[in-house]
Amino acid sequence: MGNSDRFFFERFGLTDANLSQYLGAALSEGGEYADLYLEHTTSSSLLVDESLVKTATEGISMGCGIRVVAGEQTGYAYTDDLAPDKILKAAKIAGRIASGPARVSTVGLSALDAHHDFYPVALPSTDRDLSDKLGLVVRADIAARAYDPRIKQVRATYGDQIRHVLIAGSDGRVVTDFQPLVRLSVFTIAQDGGKLQSGSSGGGGRVGLEFFSGERDPEHFAKEAARQAIVQLEARDAPAGEMEVVLGPGWPGILLHEAIGHGLEADFNRKGISAFSGKMGQRVASDICTVVDDGTIPARRGSLNVDDEGEPTQKTVLIENGILRAYLQDKLSSDILKTTRTGNGRRESYEHIPMPRMTNTYMLAGTDAPEDIIRSVKRGLYASNFGGGQVDITNGKFVFSASEAYLIEDGRLTAPVKGATLIGDGPTVLTRVTAVGNDLKLDPGIGTCGKDGQSVPVGVGIPTIKVSSLTVGGTAPRGTASFT
Amino acid sequence: MPDAGFFLLTPDFLLLAPDYLLMEQQLEQIAVEVVNRAMRAGATAADVTVLEADEFSTTLRLGQIEKLKEAASKALGLRLFLGARSASSFSSDFSLPSLERLVERTLAMARVTSEDPASGLPDAELLGGYEGDLGLYSEDVAGLSTEECIDYARRAERAALDADPRIKNSEGAWFEASVGRRAYANSLGFAGSYRSSYCAGSVAPVAEDGGMQRDYWYSVSRRRSALESPEAVGRKAAERTLRKLGGRKKATCQVPVIFDPETAPSLVGHIFEAVRGDAIYRSASFLTGKLNQRVANERVTILDDGLRPGGFGTRPFDGEGIPASVTPVIEKGVLSNYLLNCYTARKLNMRTTGNASRGVSGPPSVGPKNFYMASGPHTAEEIRKSVKAGFYVTDLIGFGVNIVTGDYSRGAAGMWIENGDFAYPVEEVTIAGNLAEMLNHIEMVGSDLEFRSAIAAPTLLISGLTVAGT
Numbered sequence: 004m005g006n007s008d009r010f011f012f013e014r015f016g017l018t019d020a021n022l023s024q025y026l027g028a029a030l031s032e033g034g035e036y037a038d039l040y041l042e043h044t045t046s047s048s049l050l051v052d053e054s055l056v057k058t059a060t061e062g063i064s065m066g067c068g069i070r071v072v073a074g075e076q077t078g079y080a081y082t083d084d085l086a087p088d089k090i091l092k093a094a095k096i097a098g099r100i101a102s103g104p105a106r107v108s109t110v111g112l113s114a115l116d117a118h119h120d121f122y123p124v125a126l127p128s129t130d131r132d133l134s135d136k137l138g139l140v141v142r143a144d145i146a147a148r149a150y151d152p153r154i155k156q157v158r159a160t161y162g163d164q165i166r167h168v169l170i171a172g173s174d175g176r177v178v179t180d181f182q183p184l185v186r187l188s189v190f191t192i193a194q195d196g197g198k199l200q201s202g203s204s205g206g207g208g209r210v211g212l213e214f215f216s217g218e219r220d221p222e223h224f225a226k227e228a229a230r231q232a233i234v235q236l237e238a239r240d241a242p243a244g245e246m247e248v249v250l251g252p253g254w255p256g257i258l259l260h261e262a263i264g265h266g267l268e269a270d271f272n273r274k275g276i277s278a279f280s281g282k283m284g285q286r287v288a289s290d291i292c293t294v295v296d297d298g299t300i301p302a303r304r305g306s307l308n309v310d311d312e313g314e315p316t317q318k319t320v321l322i323e324n325g326i327l328r329a330y331l332q333d334k335l336s337s338d339i340l341k342t343t344r345t346g347n348g349r350r351e352s353y354e355h356i357p358m359p360r361m362t363n364t365y366m367l368a369g370t371d372a373p374e375d376i377i378r379s380v381k382r383g384l385y386a387s388n389f390g391g392g393q394v395d396i397t398n399g400k401f402v403f404s405a406s407e408a409y410l411i412e413d414g415r416l417t418a419p420v421k422g423a424t425l426i427g428d429g430p431t432v433l434t435r436v437t438a439v440g441n442d443l444k445l446d447p448g449i450g451t452c453g454k455d456g457q458s459v460p461v462g463v464g465i466p467t468i469k470v471s472s473l474t475v476g477g478t479a480p481r482g483t484a485s486f487t
Numbered sequence: 488m489p490d491a492g493f494f495l496l497t498p499d500f501l502l503l504a505p506d507y508l509l510m511e512q513q514l515e516q517i518a519v520e521v522v523n524r525a526m527r528a529g530a531t532a533a534d535v536t537v538l539e540a541d542e543f544s545t546t547l548r549l550g551q552i553e554k555l556k557e558a559a560s561k562a563l564g565l566r567l568f569l570g571a572r573s574a575s576s577f578s579s580d581f582s583l584p585s586l587e588r589l590v591e592r593t594l595a596m597a598r599v600t601s602e603d604p605a606s607g608l609p610d611a612e613l614l615g616g617y618e619g620d621l622g623l624y625s626e627d628v629a630g631l632s633t634e635e636c637i638d639y640a641r642r643a644e645r646a647a648l649d650a651d652p653r654i655k656n657s658e659g660a661w662f663e664a665s666v667g668r669r670a671y672a673n674s675l676g677f678a679g680s681y682r683s684s685y686c687a688g689s690v691a692p693v694a695e696d697g698g699m700q701r702d703y704w705y706s707v708s709r710r711r712s713a714l715e716s717p718e719a720v721g722r723k724a725a726e727r728t729l730r731k732l733g734g735r736k737k738a739t740c741q742v743p744v745i746f747d748p749e750t751a752p753s754l755v756g757h758i759f760e761a762v763r764g765d766a767i768y769r770s771a772s773f774l775t776g777k778l779n780q781r782v783a784n785e786r787v788t789i790l791d792d793g794l795r796p797g798g799f800g801t802r803p804f805d806g807e808g809i810p811a812s813v814t815p816v817i818e819k820g821v822l823s824n825y826l827l828n829c830y831t832a833r834k835l836n837m838r839t840t841g842n843a844s845r846g847v848s849g850p851p852s853v854g855p856k857n858f859y860m861a862s863g864p865h866t867a868e869e870i871r872k873s874v875k876a877g878f879y880v881t882d883l884i885g886f887g888v889n890i891v892t893g894d895y896s897r898g899a900a901g902m903w904i905e906n907g908d909f910a911y912p913v914e915e916v917t918i919a920g921n922l923a924e925m926l927n928h929i930e931m932v933g934s935d936l937e938f939r940s941a942i943a944a945p946t947l948l949i950s951g952l953t954v955a956g957t
Contacts, residue, residue, distance in 0.1 A: 048849070053769075055602075056599070056600045056601040057600070057601065058574075058575070058849060059574040059575070059600050060574070060848060061574075061576045061577075061592060061593070062576055062577035062848050063577075063580060063585075064562075064577075064578075064579055065579060075553065076551070076554070076555075077554045077555070078554075078555050078556075079555070079556040079557075080558055083561060083579040083580075093558070096557050099555065100552070100555050133595075133596060133599050134599060137599060155770065156770060158769070194770065199770060199771075199773075199891050200892060201771065201889065243917075244739040244957065245957050275656055275693075354558065354560065356556065392885060393884040393886070393898070395701070395884065397658070397699050397701035398698060398699060398700050398701070398734070398914065400884075400898065400900070401898075402887070402897070403885070404885055404886050404887035421889075421892070422887060422889055422896065423887065423896045423917075423919065424885045424898055424917050424919075426915055426917050427915070428915060474915065474917065476896040476898070476917025476918070476919050476953075477919055477953070477955065478896075478920060478953040479953075
């Protein structure tokens with residue numbers, strides 16, 4: 004798997020004996036399980052603003068997080084120093100959660116065979132010349148400005164990260180991975196007289212710089228950011244109230260992430276505090292909806308060879324033809340629930356305790372032509388781009404904010420409307436999905452999910468869908484200003 | 488060979504940092520040393536920030552310890568200049584070979600960036616730090632035992648669970664404590680350091696009566712002795728959770744909206760985003776070009792205070808070595824200052840307001856000091872009683888705020904008000920308007936200002952917003 008296998012052994016003089024010793028120290032006061040998460044992350048970023056390369060930043064972050072699990076309790080400590088005495092000290096601190104006789108790990112450590120490498124990168128971005136990365140942001144800046152004279156401000160950022168990890172568990176598994184992550188983002192501001200509007204676009208994944216070519220070249224993202232700002236100059240007030248809503252394909256899949264994804268994370272469900280608790284096997288969506296979480300899609304931003312607990316990722320069917328089939332599991336929750344892991348135990352860094360998280364969450368394609376879906380709506384909203392979203396896990400209410408949307412009048416897209424937040428109820432919103440398009444699309448690789456203060460890269464995807472009723476949070480009541 | 492043989496101080500630095508120095512002064516020595524190395528390697532100017540923190544946190548749930556976490560961390564951020572070009576870097580590895588590589592690589596990056604006439608360190612005469620005690624550090628946080636932290640969380644959760652039979656579950660109770668040290672040095676000869684402490688206890692009970700609801704309450708301070716009792720936190724959390732049970736949607740309407748002291752600060756936070764120098768010079772704010780103009784009604788006064796004792800935005804000097812000060816932002820409705828660091832000040836031909844905010848990664852950004860809306864004359868009850876039919880907002884979710892246009896649309900939950908009293912809970916609605924108009928429609932300002940984060944505001948009554956539901 005990857006080229007990470009020997010990284011910590013060669014670079015930091017780590018040995019198998021060290022790993023056993025650290026795990027032994029972690030379990031010196033008892034506990035059922037311990038693991039180590041060694042991480043070395045190199046990151047860089049570039050910013051072009053006002054057509055100047057204003058910022059170049061590079062950094063290294065490394066450390067080791069140690070976890071000890073005793074029953075349902077977790078002890079955690081980390082160190083940003085990989086010297087053996089520092090790791091041993093952290094291991095003993097983590098081990099204080101347990102109180103009992105030392106548990107001797109009888110299982111010998113052995114490297115877990117990787118079944119796959121979902122992100123083979125010939126030349127990692129960190130090995131590329133800075134000038135190659137600079138070229139991307141400079142090209143994006145030029146293309147966005149050239150799109151329309153009303154584009155007055157452009158900010159283009161490039162960021163990459165190369166993460167080496169080694170995960171060693173007291174169950175004997177030792178796993179390493181090499182995780183590249185690259186992203187290009189463009190922000191624009193358009194001005195027309197006194198009117199100002201903004202646009203943004205971007206893309207990336209677990210790839211090298213060659214990703215940004217052809218249909219995904221910097222010019223593509225730049226034009227898209229510029230186009231959005233220009234369209235918004237003409238936007239009128241968004242409607243307010245419940246109406247039929249059609250979501251375009253791709254990033255609008257954030258609906259799934261907020262409405263059901265978080266609510267299906269096993270930690271909330273084993274505690275009985277999710278709006279989806281106790282709904283396994285029940286209908287939570289119309290029968291044309293099948294939703295999966297899939298960490299195995301090659302090169303995607305949300306993909307992983309193994310999760311941050313060393314478990315191979317997989318494709319998990321969450322909702323099958325409308326019926327709730329599975330939760331997203333990490334080790335702790337699956338042990339408590341006595342079920343199998345799904346490779347969704349993730350963490351932001353060595354400083355953080357893993358928990359169930361999404362990878363790439365999307366709805367399978369249906370049979371409707373997208374044009375027919377729009378044509379079937381007399382009065383409603385078509386939303387093709389979104390900003391962020393959020394959910395209250397316990398009552399299930401979720402929001403996601405449209406940044407590009409149009410009125411649908413008599414089956415046709417008409418005026419663009421200002422950004423507006425859409426709000427709904429997670430356990431019931433998908434039961435109102437009355438059409439699913441044949442045009443499944445994944446997002447361009449821009450998503451970051453936050454939970455309990457931890458951020459992880461994720462993906463979403465969706466075909467064009469129609470929701471028969473969703474509350475749109477504009478300012479113009481129905482039947483007045485917006486619909487003419 | 489292992490790369491990370493040293494902790495905190497290399498032999499070189501040990502010579503510079505005798506035992507009797509406090510830990511933050513040792514960090515200051517490291518910052519000075521790295522600045523000097525950058526200058527010797529060819530930089531024309533440089534500055535360094537060093538951060539160190541010890542943190543502890545625990546989570547309990549239903550009386551049982553769920554998590555205990557403890558760690559110490561450190562990091563260093565270097566920014567250097569080659570004339571008008573600059574670059575920055577960061578590392579948690581303080582060993583000498585690693586720091587030498589850091590300087591070299593940063594110099595190499597600086598060579599490929601653009602000349603930016605606005606870049607550079609502050610003018611030397613602006614540098615300095617507030618000398619008095621700002622109440623940032625308390626020994627009683629550093630001295631907390633694990634047992635005391637667990638006990639606080641356990642008692643807070645117990646009080647919440649005992650408050651009402653409908654409180655049947657808990658997402659958990661938390662206690663966290665941290666002590667941080669920060670040093671900053673630059674090649675103009677400034678070097679300073681300070682330490683700070685922080686502790687917080689919170690609980691999130693879950694109530695069930697038909698549907699399930701969750702809310703939370705917390706107490707936070709730089710001093711353990713200033714925290715509310717865990718029982719008070721637990722009871723307040725229970726009360727907030729219980730009142731959400733039985734929430735209804737509302738028909739779409741325009742009504743007066745009251746933002747409670749938990750949600751009002753988010754509005755003031757949007758105003759902060761709109762007066763940041765970087766948003767202004769990019770014309771990315773609806774307040775661009777509005778300096779010295781009326782942008783709100785006369786009830787609105789907003790200040791940014793870097794000197795408030797024990798404040799979460801308080802600091803003796805900012806991320807560029809500028810001493811803390813108080814900056815009026817909106818005075819009786821008139822926009823009097825943007826908030827600036829040195830870079831944005833130069834872009835706008837103004838003077839820095841000491842708002843440089845700096846972690847270790849990247850150049851300084853613009854951050855709030857203690858940014859708050861001044862108290863008004865009305866009690867929260869007076870404000871509620873003045874409303875015949877309206878919406879009292881206790882929860883806001885989502886990101887539907889556009890600082891460029893001021894357009895505002897967020898998910899909300901709270902209480903419906905009828906004839907001045909709470910009638911029933913409301914959920915699954917949005918509130919929408921435009922920030923520029925909202926500033927002019929603040930009808931009443933509460934007297935209940937509390938500083939629970941770096942951004943604070945009292946209860947606010949705003950007219951003209953659209954509540955969207957069914």
